Amino acid sequence: MGMKTGIEWTDATWNPVTGCDKISQGCKNCYAHDLALRLKSMGQHGYRNGFDLTLQPDMLEKPLQWKKPRMIFVNSMSDLFHDGIPLEYIQKVFEVMRRCPQHTFQVLTKRSERLLQLSPDIDWPPNVWQGVSIELQRYSSRLEDLKRTSAKIKFLSLEPLLGSLDLNLNGIDWVIVGGESGPKSRPIQEEWVLSLRDQCSKYQVPFFFKQWGGINKKAAGNSLHGLQYTEFPKPTPIFALSA
Numbered sequence: 001m002g003m004k005t006g007i008e009w010t011d012a013t014w015n016p017v018t019g020c021d022k023i024s025q026g027c028k029n030c031y032a033h034d035l036a037l038r039l040k041s042m043g044q045h046g047y048r049n050g051f052d053l054t055l056q057p058d059m060l061e062k063p064l065q066w067k068k069p070r071m072i073f074v075n076s077m078s079d080l081f082h083d084g085i086p087l088e089y090i091q092k093v094f095e096v097m098r099r100c101p102q103h104t105f106q107v108l109t110k111r112s113e114r115l116l117q118l119s120p121d122i123d124w125p126p127n128v129w130q131g132v133s134i135e136l137q138r139y140s141s142r143l144e145d146l147k148r149t150s151a152k153i154k155f156l157s158l159e160p161l162l163g164s165l166d167l168n169l170n171g172i173d174w175v176i177v178g179g180e181s182g183p184k185s186r187p188i189q190e191e192w193v194l195s196l197r198d199q200c201s202k203y204q205v206p207f208f209f210k211q212w213g214g215i216n217k218k219a220a221g222n223s224l225h226g227l228q229y230t231e232f233p234k235p236t237p238i239f240a241l242s243a
Helices: 031-041 087-098 112-121 141-147 190-203
Strands: 012-014 071-074 104-109 128-133 153-158 174-178 207-211
Touching (some): 087 112, 112 128, 128 174, 141 153, 174 190, 190 207
Parallel strands (some): 012 071, 071 104, 104 128, 128 153, 153 174, 174 207
């Protein structure tokens, strides 16, 4: 916990679980998979199992030690709603987040069916933002599952964006869009991004365009017709991206 990150829409990462399985097209070139194997080869104890699902109970209370407010991406190296994570452990993660009202926690999942199934068993604190990833229209049911949860702030991560999307954004508080990066990155089309920008405008949802991606994502940047879109849900915590 407290690991600084290059992810543009958060301050830090916290991984009470590591490891995952690939379940849809967006997982094909998973950065976390390759990073976990690299950390294992470096002898990092937390990645002794590589990318196999591993609970990290010694990391559970780390946020309690971080007094300065931060926006924290939870499980950047896993998925909190993976079938292999017991409900009791998920509830422990939420209890820690509840005990840290100074922080804002961002939880992201592709496993929206389990998210919806477990939602009644979770005490949702207001400082937890729950999101789902959608990379293609065929996975848009994740959006509907998210809407039916009791999360206080609901957001979408449309990254890596692999096709055009037509979404009903009623009830959604934030949308992140981004192209895939890295040597095996799949292309993104400007028209897909423009359409999502316009959909966000229609539903009055804050729009965050993270990146075009590609082999050199820094060179490609995140400018869309000369503008940068880095909106957050309102009210945005005053400490967001302050680190």
